[in-house]
Amino acid sequence: MGRVTARRRVVRVREGVAGTRADTLVAEEPLEIRVGGRPLAITMRTPGDDFDLAAGFLVSEGVLGSAEELANIVYCAGATADGGNTYNVVDVRLAPGVPVPDVTLERNVYTTSSCGLCGKASLEAVRTTARWPVGDGPGGPLRLEPALLAELPDRLRAAQRVFDRTGGLHAAALFTAAGELLDVREDVGRHNAVDKLVGHALREGLLPLAGSVLLVSGRASFELVQKAVMAGIPVLAAVSAPSSLAVDLAVESGMTLIGFLRGASMNVYAGAERVVLD
Numbered sequence: 001m002g003r004v005t006a007r008r009r010v011v012r013v014r015e016g017v018a019g020t021r022a023d024t025l026v027a028e029e030p031l032e033i034r035v036g037g038r039p040l041a042i043t044m045r046t047p048g049d050d051f052d053l054a055a056g057f058l059v060s061e062g063v064l065g066s067a068e069e070l071a072n073i074v075y076c077a078g079a080t081a082d083g084g085n086t087y088n089v090v091d092v093r094l095a096p097g098v099p100v101p102d103v104t105l106e107r108n109v110y111t112t113s114s115c116g117l118c119g120k121a122s123l124e125a126v127r128t129t130a131r132w133p134v135g136d137g138p139g140g141p142l143r144l145e146p147a148l149l150a151e152l153p154d155r156l157r158a159a160q161r162v163f164d165r166t167g168g169l170h171a172a173a174l175f176t177a178a179g180e181l182l183d184v185r186e187d188v189g190r191h192n193a194v195d196k197l198v199g200h201a202l203r204e205g206l207l208p209l210a211g212s213v214l215l216v217s218g219r220a221s222f223e224l225v226q227k228a229v230m231a232g233i234p235v236l237a238a239v240s241a242p243s244s245l246a247v248d249l250a251v252e253s254g255m256t257l258i259g260f261l262r263g264a265s266m267n268v269y270a271g272a273e274r275v276v277l278d
Helices: 050-060 119-129 146-159 190-203 222-230 244-253
Strands: 005-014 017-026 029-035 038-045 070-075 089-094 170-176 181-187 212-216 235-238 256-262 265-270
Touching (some): 050 070
Parallel strands (some): 029 089, 212 235
Antiparallel strands (some): 005 017
């Protein structure tokens, strides 16, 4: 937890009166993800759960789908010129026989909003790469009461450990269909928080996450829907708006997508059959 936050001096003005004080900020540092010793991607993240983040990123890329496909993840020693370790570089070793992703600059990465793919190409990329269909779980089709969904943001907020000290973190949480909190992660990037959740599930042998509900702070982008689809999650809820392409992907994948989940109000953009409506 030591590097999750940082202290900085700030001039604080209250009712026209200025004074200096120390303020707690969320930490943001780069993480370089290598596969087999070769650089693959760099993401800006809040340090912590880095191995889960790297594993989850590779799930969203279609590289990993089970714990058996992952040999190990290590921090790279000698990450600086003087041989020091910044703990900002991780190397993922794949199990024998698992195809190594193309790490050339020309490769097509569709996990970010600036990936260069759009519309039908983006939807096709996810559909052809996803390991599992979006699933409701062994109990049959999910049926979620609006009253239960309305409680989830408060449960997520109560589980955030760092937000109270910084006010600058996104969060993602996994719930059962009964509203039980399974896991929660915080990060300066909402996509990283989701990767940390999915990566932990992969390493624990829990994928696909059929029958679960993913709740994210902020908006629901195409990228977040894509990550949920790749993990087999049937329901994604967000406290803010989705994008048009996020809705298209949810419809294409059979996912339930809920936006503007605030109090007793919500918009169901896709998969309304899973929500018990009057």
